[in-house]
Amino acid sequence: MANRMILNETAWFGRGAVDALTDEVTRRGYHKALIVTDKTLVQCGVVDKVTSRMDAAGLAWEIYAGVIPNPTISVVQEGLKVFTQSGADYLLAIGGGSPQDTCKAIGIISNNPEFADVRSLEGLSPTRKPSVPIMAIPTTAGTAAEVTTIM
Numbered sequence: 001m002a003n004r005m006i007l008n009e010t011a012w013f014g015r016g017a018v019d020a021l022t023d024e025v026t027r028r029g030y031h032k033a034l035i036v037t038d039k040t041l042v043q044c045g046v047v048d049k050v051t052s053r054m055d056a057a058g059l060a061w062e063i064y065a066g067v068i069p070n071p072t073i074s075v076v077q078e079g080l081k082v083f084t085q086s087g088a089d090y091l092l093a094i095g096g097g098s099p100q101d102t103c104k105a106i107g108i109i110s111n112n113p114e115f116a117d118v119r120s121l122e123g124l125s126p127t128r129k130p131s132v133p134i135m136a137i138p139t140t141a142g143t144a145a146e147v148t149t150i151m
Helices: 017-028 039-043 046-056 073-086 097-111
Strands: 003-006 010-013 032-036 060-064 090-095 134-138
Touching (some): 017 134, 032 097, 046 060, 073 097, 097 134
Parallel strands (some): 032 060, 032 090
C-alpha cells in the first residue's frame, strides 16, 4: 500500500506509489508528461517501470534524459526546448536531486521566459507566474529536492 505525506505538495512513497501517481495524473486532468531524468535511469530500466504503468493508464509522455550530476544552465535550456516542443502540460522528474532541480528550473522558466538565464532566479521569490505542474519520483533518499521550492 502506498503511504502519503503532505509537505510542500503531496508525496506518495512505498509499494504502489507509481500506481498512485498515474491515478493522480488522471485526477488532475493532465494530458502529457515530459519525463526529466538521466541516461543511467533509462538504461537500467527504472524509467521503463514508470512509463509502462503510464502506458497502461493511457497517459502520454516524452523523455528528456539529458540530465547530468550538478546540471548546468545548458542542460536546463536543452530540457526547456524539449518541453516546449513536446506539447506536454506537466513535468515528471524521475531521479535524485539533479533531475528534480532541472525539472523545477524548466517548470519556472517555461512560464516565466524573462528568466531564460536561470541565474537570474537567484534570490528571487516568488516568481511572477507559478511553475507548470511538476510531479517527482525520487530514486534517492536524502536530497529532499522533491519537497523544496525552486533550487
